[in-house]
Amino acid sequence: GDSVTQTEGLVTLTEGLPVMLNCTYQTIYSNPFLFWYVQHLNESPRLLLKSFTDNKRTEHQGFHATLHKSSSSFHLQKSSAQLSDSALYYCALSDRAGGYKVVFGSGTRLLVSP
Amino acid sequence: AQTIHQWPVAEIKAVGSPLSLGCTIKGKSSPNLYWYWQATGGTLQQLFYSITVGQVESVVQLNLSASRPKDDQFILSTEKLLLSHSGFYLCAWRLPGQGNTEVFFGKGTRLTVV
Numbered sequence: 001g002d003s004v005t006q007t008e009g010l011v012t013l014t015e016g017l018p019v020m021l022n023c024t025y026q027t028i029y030s031n032p033f034l035f036w037y038v039q040h041l042n043e044s045p046r047l048l049l050k051s052f053t054d055n056k057r058t059e060h061q062g063f064h065a066t067l068h069k070s071s072s073s074f075h076l077q078k079s080s081a082q083l084s085d086s087a088l089y090y091c092a093l094s095d096r097a098g099g100y101k102v103v104f105g106s107g108t109r110l111l112v113s114p
Numbered sequence: 115a116q117t118i119h120q121w122p123v124a125e126i127k128a129v130g131s132p133l134s135l136g137c138t139i140k141g142k143s144s145p146n147l148y149w150y151w152q153a154t155g156g157t158l159q160q161l162f163y164s165i166t167v168g169q170v171e172s173v174v175q176l177n178l179s180a181s182r183p184k185d186d187q188f189i190l191s192t193e194k195l196l197l198s199h200s201g202f203y204l205c206a207w208r209l210p211g212q213g214n215t216e217v218f219f220g221k222g223t224r225l226t227v228v
Contacts, residue, residue, distance in 0.1 A: 035216060044204055044219040045158070090158060092217070100146045100165050102208065102217050107157035 002027045004093050004105035012111045019063075019078040021108045023091030026072065034067050034074040035092040037104075045090060048076075081112045117141060120205050120220035127195050127227055135190040135223050137205030145207040147188040148217065149180055152202040164188060165210060200227045 004025045011021060025032065033052045037045040049060040051067045051074070058065055063078045074091060091105040117140045127133060139145055149161040160173045162180040170180045177196060181189045188205055205220040 037217075044222050046219070047216040050216060088157070100163050100208075100210070102148075104158050104160070 002029070002093060002101070002103045004091050004103050006089075006091055006105035006108045008108045009106070010109045010111065012113065013081045015083055015112055015114055016080050019076070019081045019085065019110065021076040021089050021091075021110065023065075023074045023076065023105060024072050025074065025091075025093050025103075027093055027095075029093075029095040031095070032069075033094045034065075035094070036063070036065060036074070036076050037090040037092060039088040039090070039107075041087070045088075048089070081110075083112050083114065086110055086112045118205060118207055118218060118220040120203075120223055122223055123221070124224040125226070127225065129197055129227055130194050133190075133192050133195050133199070133225070135203055135205075135225075137188040137190075137220055139186050139188075139207045142207070142209065144185055144210060146210050147182060148206040148208070149188065149190050150204040150206060150219075151176070152204070154201060156201070158204070161190070195227045197227050200225055 007022050035050045036048040038048045039045040048063055049058045049065055051058040054067055054069045063076055065074050065076050067074050088107050088109050090107045093103045120137045147164045151159050151161050162170050162172055164170045164182040167182055167185050170182055178190060178192045203223045203225060206217045208217045209215045
């Protein structure tokens with residue numbers, strides 16, 4: 001079946017250092033759509049960025065990710081972490097053709113310290 | 115504009131008591147609807163989804179049930195709460211037939227079972 005793997009449960013960083021959160025996926029879909037959601041404390045998850053185009057960088061709010069179908073990856077990156085980036089990040093997958101199914105990864109908690 | 119409203123915002127309930135959580139989505143017809151759960155400090159777990167009125171599919175068994183009595187309404191319930199039901203419950207919706215659209219989450223209900 002379809003799955004999304006986020007290998008790190010917790011990432012701790014010092015402010016100013018680069019961020020990289022890993023996301024790999026397995027799917028039968030030939031045209032998968034990948035998403036990153038962010039959930040701050042006591043809030044609901046909200047979309048951070050999304051992509052379905054192979055090898056094209058997608059950016060939003062200082063974060064960026066590139067879908068690589070060859071390696072089934074969609075890693076989230078940021079050049080310089082800020083304290084306000086501390087949150088829970090989810091990678092998710094759906095079929096570009098539509099349907100009800102959206103598969104979320106287990107999430108990575110990012111803690112940024114001064 | 116589409117809006118999603120969840121109620122109640124928070125609940126404190128006794129073990130063994132019944133529970134009913136609700137969600138309404140306005141502004142879109144026939145959305146895909148979802149219930150998610152997060153244990154405190156935990157990650158998203160999909161409980162149910164529904165693609166049409168009267169049809170609900172269970173993803174995991176947690177002694178909970180869900181119903182979709184109207185196109186814009188999704189209800190989560192149980193007759194007997196367990197301590198393990200405590201957590202954050204999120205209702206979400208998504209446009210059907212378009213894989214590139216995101217899942218939109220409600221503000222959630224925080225449930226404490228004592």
